[in-house]
Amino acid sequence: MTSAIVDGLNEGQRAAVTAPPGPVLVLAGPGSGKTRVLTHRIAYLVNELHVPPWRIMAMTFTNKAAREMMHRVEGLLGGRVKGLTMGTFHSICARILRREAERVGLTRDYVIFDTADQRALMKVVITEDLNLDDKRYPPERVLGRISNAKNELIRPDGYRPSDYFDEIVKRAYQYYEARLIANNAVDFDDLLMHTALLFREHHDVLARYQNSVDHVLVDEFQDTNAAQYELLRLLTARSKNIFCVGDEDQSIYRWRGADYRNINRLRRDFPELQTVLLEQNYRSTQVILDAAQAVIDRNTHRTPKRLFTDREGGPKIVLYEAHNEQYEAEFVVEQIALLVKAGEAEPGQCAVMYRTNAQSRALEDAFIRHNLPYRLVGATRFYGRREIKDVLAYLRIIHNPDDSLSLMRVINTPPRGIGDKTIASLQAWAESNGISLFEALTQLSSDPSAGPLDGRARRALGSFAEMLNGWRAISRNMAVGDLLKLVLDETGYLGWLDDGSEQGRERVENVMELVNVAAEAEDLPLQEFLEEVALVSDVDTLTEDVNAPSLMTLHAAKGLEFDVVFLVGLEEGVLPHQRSIEDPDAEQMAEERRLMYVGMTRARKYLYLVYCFRRTVWGESSVNMRSRFIDDIPPELLVPPHAAFPGMPDIGGPPRRMGGPPRVRSSAQMEIDLGESAIRTGMRVLHPKFGEGIVVASRMSGDDQEVSVMFDEAGLKRLMVSFANLTVLDG
DNA sequence: CTGATGGGCCTTTTT
DNA sequence: GGCCCATCAG
Numbered sequence: 001m002t003s004a005i006v007d008g009l010n011e012g013q014r015a016a017v018t019a020p021p022g023p024v025l026v027l028a029g030p031g032s033g034k035t036r037v038l039t040h041r042i043a044y045l046v047n048e049l050h051v052p053p054w055r056i057m058a059m060t061f062t063n064k065a066a067r068e069m070m071h072r073v074e075g076l077l078g079g080r081v082k083g084l085t086m087g088t089f090h091s092i093c094a095r096i097l098r099r100e101a102e103r104v105g106l107t108r109d110y111v112i113f114d115t116a117d118q119r120a121l122m123k124v125v126i127t128e129d130l131n132l133d134d135k136r137y138p139p140e141r142v143l144g145r146i147s148n149a150k151n152e153l154i155r156p157d158g159y160r161p162s163d164y165f166d167e168i169v170k171r172a173y174q175y176y177e178a179r180l181i182a183n184n185a186v187d188f189d190d191l192l193m194h195t196a197l198l199f200r201e202h203h204d205v206l207a208r209y210q211n212s213v214d215h216v217l218v219d220e221f222q223d224t225n226a227a228q229y230e231l232l233r234l235l236t237a238r239s240k241n242i243f244c245v246g247d248e249d250q251s252i253y254r255w256r257g258a259d260y261r262n263i264n265r266l267r268r269d270f271p272e273l274q275t276v277l278l279e280q281n282y283r284s285t286q287v288i289l290d291a292a293q294a295v296i297d298r299n300t301h302r303t304p305k306r307l308f309t310d311r312e313g314g315p316k317i318v319l320y321e322a323h324n325e326q327y328e329a330e331f332v333v334e335q336i337a338l339l340v341k342a343g344e345a346e347p348g349q350c351a352v353m354y355r356t357n358a359q360s361r362a363l364e365d366a367f368i369r370h371n372l373p374y375r376l377v378g379a380t381r382f383y384g385r386r387e388i389k390d391v392l393a394y395l396r397i398i399h400n401p402d403d404s405l406s407l408m409r410v411i412n413t414p415p416r417g418i419g420d421k422t423i424a425s426l427q428a429w430a431e432s433n434g435i436s437l438f439e440a441l442t443q444l445s446s447d448p449s450a451g452p453l454d455g456r457a458r459r460a461l462g463s464f465a466e467m468l469n470g471w472r473a474i475s476r477n478m479a480v481g482d483l484l485k486l487v488l489d490e491t492g493y494l495g496w497l498d499d500g501s502e503q504g505r506e507r508v509e510n511v512m513e514l515v516n517v518a519a520e521a522e523d524l525p526l527q528e529f530l531e532e533v534a535l536v537s538d539v540d541t542l543t544e545d546v547n548a549p550s551l552m553t554l555h556a557a558k559g560l561e562f563d564v565v566f567l568v569g570l571e572e573g574v575l576p577h578q579r580s581i582e583d584p585d586a587e588q589m590a591e592e593r594r595l596m597y598v599g600m601t602r603a604r605k606y607l608y609l610v611y612c613f614r615r616t617v618w619g620e621s622s623v624n625m626r627s628r629f630i631d632d633i634p635p636e637l638l639v640p641p642h643a644a645f646p647g648m649p650d651i652g653g654p655p656r657r658m659g660g661p662p663r664v665r666s667s668a669q670m671e672i673d674l675g676e677s678a679i680r681t682g683m684r685v686l687h688p689k690f691g692e693g694i695v696v697a698s699r700m701s702g703d704d705q706e707v708s709v710m711f712d713e714a715g716l717k718r719l720m721v722s723f724a725n726l727t728v729l730d731g
Numbered sequence: 732c733t734g735a736t737g738g739g740c741c742t743t744t745t746t
Numbered sequence: 747g748g749c750c751c752a753t754c755a756g
Contacts, residue, residue, distance in 0.1 A: 062746085090746050115745085188746050256745065356743055361747095412732090419732050537746060555744045577743055595744080618741070619747045 005044050005076065009036070016276040017041050019243075021049070023236075023270035025221070025263065026245045029307045030292075030601035031283025031561065034245045038219055039069050041243055042084070043076040045215055054083025055214040057235075059228075062537045063088055065219060065559055085213075089228050090188060091535050093195040096209075097186070098527070103202055104194045105181050109400045109527065112534035113180070113187045116384065117405055118143055121179055122172065129175040130168070137168055145169045146176065150189035151225040151257030153196055182436070184402035192227040199234040210238045220559070221246030221266075225257035233269055240270060248303065249296050250598050252555060254591050281307050281601075283561050285314020288607050291633045292600040298632055299590045316639040318608045319630065324621070325359070325569070328612050329366035332566050335608065335641065336549055337370075339564060344645055345606065347373075348547040349563035353554050353599050355575040359568065360551050367549075377542050377552035383533055387497055387507040388514055392533065394487045395480075398471045399526045401438035408437070414496035417460040425452050426461065441465040467491075480529045481519030488515070554595045557602050565603035567596070570611040571624040596629045606644070609633075684729040692729065 006014045013033055016026045017040045028034045042058065045051040060066040066086045074081055085092065094112065101108045113121065122139035126132050146169065149159055156173040159166075180186060186194060199206040216236050218224065221244035224232070236242040244266065251260040267273050281289055289307045296302075318335075322328035332352055339345040352363055360376060367374040382388060390413055393406035401407075412418045429452055430440035443450050444458065445465035467490060475483055488494055488511070497507045521529050542550060542560075550562070554575075569575060576592035583589075600607060611626040683695045 088746070112746095191746085252744075253746095255743080358742055415733070417732075421732095535746065553744065574743095579743065591744095616747085 005040055005047055009033075009040065010280060012276055012278045012280070013037050013040070016278070017044050018048075019274055019276070021215075021239075021241050023240055023266070023273040024243045025266060025273055025275045026243075026278060027263075027275060027303065027305075028245060028247055028278035029281060029305050030247065030250065030598070031281040032278040033282055034219065034247070034278075035065070035069060035072070035559075037278070038217055038243075038245055039072040039076060041217060042069075042073050046077060046081070051214055052083070053081045054085070055212065056217070057085040057092065057213050057215070058087075058217040059089050059092060059219065059232075060086065061088065061220040061223065061559065063091065063535070063540045064537070064542065066091075069219075088535065088537075089224075089231070090191050091531070093191040093231075094531050094535065096195050096198075097191065100198055100202075100205055103198055103205065106184055106186065107400075110184045110186060111396050111400045111403050111406075111530060112191070113183075113185045113405070114384070114534060115188075116389065117185075118187050121183075121405055122176060125172050125175045125179060129179075130171060132168065137165075137172075141165075142169050142172050146173050147189050148257060149173065150193045151227050153193055153200075153227050153230060155197075182402065183404055184400050185405070189227070192225070192231065196227045196230045196234070199231065206234055209235060214239050215241040215243065217243045217245075219245055220250075221262065222248050222251040222260045223253045223258040224262050225253075225259055226262075227257075229259075229262045229265060233265075240272070242266075242270065249299070249305070249594055250558065252558065252591060252595050252598060254587065277305070279305055279307055281309045283604055284309065284601060285311045285605060287314040287316060287637055288600060288603050288605075291317055291607070291637045292597055294634055295593060295600065295629050295632050296597040299593055315606055315645055316643065317633070317637050318606070318641050318644045319638040320608065320610050320641050321626070322610060322612050324612050324614045325362040325616065326366070328568055328610055329362040331610065331641075332363065332568065332608075333366045333370050333372065335566070335644070336564070337372075339606065339645070342645065345564045346547060347549050348544075350549040350566070351557070351560070351562040351564070351602065352549065352551050352566045352568060353557050353602070354551075354567075354569050355554060355577055355595070356569075357553055359574075363551055363568070373546065373548040375542060375546055375548050375550045377550060377556045382510070382513075382541065383536065385507075385510055387511050391484065391488070391493065391511055391514060392530070394471075394491070395484065395526065396530060397438065397468060398475050398483070398487075399530060401468075401472070402436050404437040407441075411464065414491060414493055416464060417456065418464065419457075422457040422461065428452075438468070442469060475526060479519075479522045480524060480526055481515060481522060483526070484515055484518045554599045558598055561602050561604060563604045564606040564608075565599065566608040566610060567599045568610045569615070570596075570609055570627040570630055571615065572627055573624050574615070575627055575629070593629060596627070608644075609638075686727040686729055 006017055009017060010033075013036065016024065016037045026034070026037055028037070038058065042056060045056060046053055058066075058069065060069060066088065070081075070084070070086050073084070073086075087095075097104065097106070097110070098108050101110055119139045122143050123134055126134045126137050126139060126142065130137075145166065156170065156177055159170045159173055161167045161170050180190065199209070213235060216232060216239075218232060223246075232242060246260075246263070248260045248263065251258060254260075284292075286309055289309055293307055320331060322331050336345070336347065336350050339350070340347055354360065354363075364374065364376065383392070390410055393403075393409040396403045396406040397410070408423070411423060426440055426444070427437065429444075430437050433440065435443070441461060442465050445462040448458075471483065471487060471490075478486075494508055494511060497511065498504045517533075518529065521532070524532070542552075554567075567575075572581065575596060576589055580588035580592045609630055611630070612624070614621050614623050616622075684692060685695060686692055
């Protein structure tokens with residue numbers, strides 16, 4: 001019996017899958033079969049321990065991972081598994097909150113505000129509620145602090161300001177929460193915080209969930225934050241059946257509150273915790289593993305792991321210096337074409353990964369130039385596009401009329417003669433009567449004597465209100481797709497979008513795409529449709545049915561694998577990102593290193609590391625050093641492009657200087673060296689004011705050279721060589 | 732009230 | 747280089 005489930009698993013995996021009930025932590029390297037362990041564990045619980053599927057809850061990082069895992073569990077158990085809860089933390093919390101909405105001051109019709117909605121709402125808070133300048137107090141910065149607080153489960157009244165800015169943040173937080181509730185809305189962080197606090201503060205609710213959920217499983221445990229951890233802790237406090245899978249070396253979400261110290265908390269809160277270590281890798285060749293290991297080994301404070309595989313050897317890793325990002329993209333496309341032609345890879349098994357979304361443009365251009373299809377993950381999020389947000393705003397008001405933010409968004413989109421002044425007096429009237437914007441609108445249109453405004457403005461508002469109420473009346477009995485078509489039809493939105501320009505056509509197409517999505521979701525209630533749309537992640541859009549290379553950020557690449565992986569933009573300032581170089585907190589640099597590690601370990605067979613001599617950022621071209629991470633890789637593992645695989649033609653230009661001792665000068669520095677400045681990276685210099693320091697970075701800025709110097713006393717400074725009066729001590 | 736124009740700021744990374 | 751926003755003329 002057992003054999004059916006654990007067949008083909010190695011010893012470690014088997015130990016994890018068949019561990020007796022109780023807290024279990026599986027610390028596993030990349031490609032060690034984490035997903036496999038998780039799916040087999042679920043199958044084991046159901047089949048061997050006879051746990052009813054509806055008493056099992058599994059949290060994943062993306063919806064895609066949830067879908068895949070569900071699929072595999074069904075494969076193992078031979079059919080549909082009824083009632084098994086599987087999803088992201090956010091979607092599971094959204095579902096719980098829908099049932100318990102009243103407890104946190106919402107109704108079950110609440111909507112989820114995305115990043116853009118949050119920013120818009122915060123802008124109102126800062127400029128109107130607090131009467132402050134949103135230049136001095138940028139909404140994003142305020143929201144950033146609030147987000148951190150929420151992830152730590154700190155409510156407005158518990159917020160402890162540590163500086164003046166924080167004082168403002170605290171007040172903004174108070175108004176912001178009030179406005180969210182007034183809109184019957186939550187933001188992403190609220191989904192977690194509300195649910196965790198609900199469990200913490202309402203013992204009857206917690207008891208109900210504790211009694212109905214016997215086993216909780218968590219994927220990517222290293223990337224959980226305090227709120228998520230609290231949720232897990234409370235949920236499993238009675239059963240103790242918590243099964244976590246993670247890898248601290250792949251923790252790449254510290255910036256949004258993820259805290260891999262949760263691993264220590266787990267040990268503390270569940271003393272009987274069983275830990276299983278998985279080090280065998282089934283994905284990559286030994287060459288790739290050795291290189292990745294060399295990169296990650298430089299991080300301190302980690303549980304040492306020694307990755308191994310029986311896939312001995314493997315092709316060497318290709319290192320290539322491109323002239324600029326256009327050539328870089330050109331190189332990638334060329335190599336993919338060659339690999340495919342040589343039968344070494346399928347197009348769909350190739351992926352290009354980069355640090356920031358902005359880097360996708362040059363790559364896309366190259367693919368388009370060569371008339372080759374590609375799959376872009378993320379970038380300008382489909383659901384972030386203006387036209388999509390507009391159309392969704394209509395659906396959101398229909399579903400939740402308290403959503404004043406959405407109402408404001410479309411009250412005059414497309415233009416229907418409701419201008420700023422009209423809106424202002426409507427808002428003022430609503431506020432003085434203590435009613436929502438929608439309520440005000442409805443009252444104005446049904447009672448001609450009520451409120452301010454007359455004539456044209458009033459007629460415009462009236463017909464808009466009528467339209468909204470008409471949709472609301474029939475929406476319950478209508479499929480989402482049909483409702484959407486009705487809205488588009490009655491507002492004339494598409495006609496307004498299509499202004500004859502190329503962009504207009506594109507926007508219409510996007511909306512039509514949304515209509516398709518809605519039509520496919522025919523049996524989904526409006527609430528769930530909106531929820532799904534708000535919580536899709538970038539990787540969720542990665543479709544398997546197109547055999548084309550994928551382009552994505554390193555963050556989006558987590559949990560995926562490909563035969564061929566290109567890591568591009570491996571330059572100081574890009575990866576590691578400039579912000580982490582400047583930050584004194586070494587943790588940020590450590591995270592960049594983990595990002596590199598995640599990228600490298602996505603590759604099964606071929607790994608390409610590519611960097612640029614010059615790169616254009618914001619229309620300005622500059623020269624960067626190649627990434628320090630490259631120089632951590634043993635040189636004997638690296639080869640130039642023409643040696644990539646047998647039969648590879650020598651098209652990569654003359655072989656570049658490969659490997660060598662760390663901090664070797666790339667030709668990027670050579671050019672600067674030949675200039676008159678003669679300041680190079682690695683040199684010790686003396687500055688009249690800052691004292692002695694070492695040059696850590698250098699780039700050309702216009703005609704001048706800009707250097708970053710880490711001074712022994714004064715710390716990191718950026719200086720222009722022509723002004724700085726630096727004396728070279730040694731090179 | 733609408734559409735055009737130019738300035739400012741920008742790029743981490745995402746649910 | 748591009749997007750968002752504020753400002754202004756019609």
